[in-house]
Amino acid sequence: MAGKPRGLRLFRNLNAKVAAVPMVLTTLVVFVGGTLWTVLYSFTNSKLLPRWQFVGLDQYKRLWSNDLWNAAIWNLAFYGVMSLIFTITMGFVLAVLLDQKIRFEDTFRTIMLYPFALSFIVTGLVWQWILNPEMGIQEVVRRMGFEGFTFDPLHNPNTVLYGLLIAGLWQGTGFTMCLMLAGLRGIDEDIWKAARVDGIPKWKTYLFVVIPMMRPVFITTLVIVAAGIIKLYDLVVAQTSGGPGNASQVPAMYVYRYMFTAQNLGQGFAASTMMLLSVLIVLIPWAYLEFGGKKHG
Amino acid sequence: MARSVSTRRKLFFTVAAWSVALLIFFPVLWTILTSFKTEASAVASPPELLGADWTLQNYSDVWARSDYPRFFMNSVIISIGSTLLGLLIAIPAAWSMAFVPGNKTKDLLMWMLSTKMMPAAAVLIPMYLIFQKTGLFDTRTGLVLALMLMNLPVIIWMLYTYFKEIPGEILEAARMDGASLKNEVLYILTPMAIPGIASTMLLNIILAWNEAFWTITLTTVNAAPLSAFIASFSAPQGLFYAKLSAASTMAIAPILIMGWFGQKQLVRGLTFGAVK
Numbered sequence: 001m002a003g004k005p006r007g008l009r010l011f012r013n014l015n016a017k018v019a020a021v022p023m024v025l026t027t028l029v030v031f032v033g034g035t036l037w038t039v040l041y042s043f044t045n046s047k048l049l050p051r052w053q054f055v056g057l058d059q060y061k062r063l064w065s066n067d068l069w070n071a072a073i074w075n076l077a078f079y080g081v082m083s084l085i086f087t088i089t090m091g092f093v094l095a096v097l098l099d100q101k102i103r104f105e106d107t108f109r110t111i112m113l114y115p116f117a118l119s120f121i122v123t124g125l126v127w128q129w130i131l132n133p134e135m136g137i138q139e140v141v142r143r144m145g146f147e148g149f150t151f152d153p154l155h156n157p158n159t160v161l162y163g164l165l166i167a168g169l170w171q172g173t174g175f176t177m178c179l180m181l182a183g184l185r186g187i188d189e190d191i192w193k194a195a196r197v198d199g200i201p202k203w204k205t206y207l208f209v210v211i212p213m214m215r216p217v218f219i220t221t222l223v224i225v226a227a228g229i230i231k232l233y234d235l236v237v238a239q240t241s242g243g244p245g246n247a248s249q250v251p252a253m254y255v256y257r258y259m260f261t262a263q264n265l266g267q268g269f270a271a272s273t274m275m276l277l278s279v280l281i282v283l284i285p286w287a288y289l290e291f292g293g294k295k296h297g
Numbered sequence: 298m299a300r301s302v303s304t305r306r307k308l309f310f311t312v313a314a315w316s317v318a319l320l321i322f323f324p325v326l327w328t329i330l331t332s333f334k335t336e337a338s339a340v341a342s343p344p345e346l347l348g349a350d351w352t353l354q355n356y357s358d359v360w361a362r363s364d365y366p367r368f369f370m371n372s373v374i375i376s377i378g379s380t381l382l383g384l385l386i387a388i389p390a391a392w393s394m395a396f397v398p399g400n401k402t403k404d405l406l407m408w409m410l411s412t413k414m415m416p417a418a419a420v421l422i423p424m425y426l427i428f429q430k431t432g433l434f435d436t437r438t439g440l441v442l443a444l445m446l447m448n449l450p451v452i453i454w455m456l457y458t459y460f461k462e463i464p465g466e467i468l469e470a471a472r473m474d475g476a477s478l479k480n481e482v483l484y485i486l487t488p489m490a491i492p493g494i495a496s497t498m499l500l501n502i503i504l505a506w507n508e509a510f511w512t513i514t515l516t517t518v519n520a521a522p523l524s525a526f527i528a529s530f531s532a533p534q535g536l537f538y539a540k541l542s543a544a545s546t547m548a549i550a551p552i553l554i555m556g557w558f559g560q561k562q563l564v565r566g567l568t569f570g571a572v573k
Contacts, residue, residue, distance in 0.1 A: 003433060017399075019389030024405070025387035030446050031412040034420030041422075050422070094317065100310040110560045111318045114325060117552050117563070120543050121528050126324045129538065135340055170321065227414030232510040238528060254549065255418040256514075265422060275416040283411050 035276065050265055050289060059270035069271065072249040075150035079161050079250075082230040086169055087225055089216070091176025098177065099184050109181075112174035120171065124238025127167035128154065136275070154240055157247035162249055167239055176221050176294070184216030186212065223286045230279050253276050326547070330354070332542035339539035355543035363517075365526070369547070374437050376505035377513075379444035380498055383452045385443075388494070391456035392486065396468065406457060413450040417510050418468035428515055435516045443515055444505045452501055459493025460486075496562035503563075504550055525550040 038280040045055045047143070063069050076288060098105060115123065130136040141149045153163035187210055195205040211218075233252035242249040246274035251271060331339050334351040357363055424443065425434075433439030465505070471485050509524040516525055521565045527541075527548055556563050 017393065019393040022386045022406075023390035023449065026449060027412055027444060029407060030420065031415065034423040035415065037423045038419050050426070056541060094314075097310060097314050097317075101307065101308075102311040102314045105444055106560055108314055108318050110556060110563065111322050113563060114553065114556060115321060117503050117507075117556050118549050119524050119527075121507075121509045121524050122328075122549055125527065125541065126328055128326075130324060135538075152472075170324070173308075174321065180319070217314075223414070231416045231418075233418075234528075237509075238557070243463065252416060252510075255421065259422055259425075262513075268418075272416065272421065274417040276419045279415055282432050283414060287407055287411065291348075 029213060038269050039273050039276070042273045044267065044269075045264055046265040046269065048263045048265070053143070055266075059266045060274075063267060063274065064268045066244055066267075068243065068249060069251070069254055072251045072254045075161060075248060076229070076232065076250050079165060079232070079240045080226065081167055082161075082165050083172075083229055084225055086165070087172050087176045088221060090173050091136055091221070092170065092180045092211075094173065094177040095180035095184055098181055109174075109178065112177055115171045116175040118171070120234035121238045122233045123167055123171045126168065127163070128239045131163050131166070138228050157242055158250045160240055160244060164236060164239060168232075168235060171227065171235070176225065179221045179224075180214070183214040183273050186217075187213055219286060219289065223282060227279055230282070325553075328542050328549075329537055329546050331397075332546040334539050336537060336539045339542070355539045356547070359540055359543045359547070364566050365544075368521060368526040369525050371437060371520055372506060372524070372548075375440045375444060375520070376502045378437070378441040379448065379454075379505050380501045382441060383445045383449050383501060384456075384494065384498065387449060387456050387497075388450040388490075391460050392482070394453075395457050395463075396465065406454065410454050413419060414455075417447065421514060424511075425514065435519050435521075437520045438522050440512060440515060440522070445509050445512060447508070448501050448504050452497055453475050455497045455500065456474045456490075456493060459497070460490060462493075463489045476512065492562075494525035496559070499555060499559045499562050503555065514523055528531075 041050050041052075042059055043056060044051060044053050045058065046053075098108065100107065131154050132150070133139065133150075133155070136151075138149060138151040139208065153159040153166075191209060191213075192205070195209060200209075231252060232250050233256070236248055236250050236253060240248045242253050252275070253269045255268050255275070258264045258271065302561060306536065318478075330346075332355055333351050333353065334345070335352050338349040339344050341349075420538050427432040428439050428443075433442065467485060470483060471481050476485065506522075507524060509528060512525045513528055516522075523544075527545060
């Protein structure tokens with residue numbers, strides 16, 4: 001009698017393992033296979049077609065002495081830091097605002113999320129337009145009587161990244177807001193009551209009680225946003241195409257350029273390997289924090 | 298007295314929040330409005346609102362382009378196809394991870410999710426070459442496969458979080474009553490899982506609809522969906538703002554509509570997909 005349930009359980013477990021096989025296989029073949037392939041070939045001097053001629057770290061040396069690559073890296077670093085700071089702060093502030101039990105909350109949330117549901121391509125186009133000096137914000141303000149007003153971020157190498165940033169924030173803030181709101185709603189009501197009884201002002205409760213409690217939400221948001229930033233591609237393509245000059249080049253565009261336009265696969269591989277590496281630098285500490293520390297807890 | 302203050306406070310926050318929402322929604326609204334203007338009216342400065350020439354010409358012009366309906370159909374087929382195929386693979390996997398977790402389940406999930414964060418550029422060339430060799434390049438089948446692969450981690454993760462909410466006791470009870478594995482899945486699990494599956498589907502269709510990196514790199518003309526079509530417009534010569542707005546409006550309309558009717562699913566899906 002005792003043997004049968006155990007046998008059944010084994011059968012179920014086996015079935016479960018089989019059910020996961022297609023997923024594991026696809027991920028394994030595509031992601032791990034493709035990634036390894038890319039990393040391996042980054043050590044070759046592949047030009048138009050991949051070929052197996054080992055040249056060591058030459059591609060990387062060339063990559064890091066390439067002005068375009070260095071510009072792309074700095075652009076991304078600047079954009080990334082600014083974007084992280086602003087999406088997370090604005091997302092949190094908006095979530096707090098939304099948490100005040102405002103009217104039509106669901107509709108508000110949906111509208112805030114709309115930009116996130118739209119593609120980067122459309123976002124880039126729309127903002128290219130709004131920031132266009134002849135018909136966008138600059139023109140409107142000038143018509144209002146401020147003749148000297150100048151606002152043309154996309155055509156100035158010094159400000160083009162801010163132009164991208166505005167569009168990126170517009171797109172992503174609603175998403176961080178929703179993550180933060182879920183975090184806020186996860187805070188026990190009793191904590192608010194306790195704070196009120198102790199006469200702690202609301203803003204202090206947020207700052208010193210709620211935010212520390214939301215640490216996991218902040219970290220998850222940070223990782224998702226950061227990983228998205230490293231991939232930044234479509235927004236730039238639609239909004240500036242990397243210009244003016246190379247002032248808004250980003251690494252993903254460099255990869256694309258060397259693979260398809262310059263037909264220098266080796267460089268493209270080396271550049272994608274560097275991108276992979278930077279994602280890993282973001283992910284591994286997070287994975288360790290989130291999963292490693294309390295793995296079987 | 299205290300109540301009136303709190304009502305005023307509430308009103309203040311409501312007004313503040315809605316001003317933000319209006320500001321956020323303005324670019325979309327403006328694009329939609331522009332799509333109904335004539336080209337001259339669209340580029341007029343100052344921007345015209347009340348006195349603009351309204352027209353439906355842009356829509357018929359864009360639709361009359363011999364290739365537009367094809368782009369549109371490609372988008373529909375690719376986003377729905379890749380979602381269904383993804384669900385087919387993801388449902389068994391998510392089910393097994395949620396109800397029969399092993400020692401490695403958490404690691405596996407984590408690893409799955411992290412692949413989604415990897416830059417797509419890293420697998421670009423292998424994918425490109427495989428697609429060229431197998432004749433999948435610039436075909437709908439190819440894009441269905443590619444987008445399914447790209448979104449599979451998200452699908453599995455979301456389904457997993459939804460399946461996790463289904464109380465295991467009910468399944469235990471069914472097992473006690475002697476339900477077979479097939480019946481367990483078919484009559485107990487599936488009905489309870491439908492809302493989660495529907496939300497996952499909605500989100501994934503949106504993700505696939507928006508995908509630009511792969512649709513641009515893996516297609517030329519035949520299988521290119523709307524996202525690639527719009528991207529081709531952003532080339533410098535495409536200065537037809539009203540028509541571009543009409544094309545963009547048609548590209549975003551399905552998302553705006555689906556998002557509106559699936560508000561709860563969309564928000565829940567997005568937050569639950571990431572917040573544990």
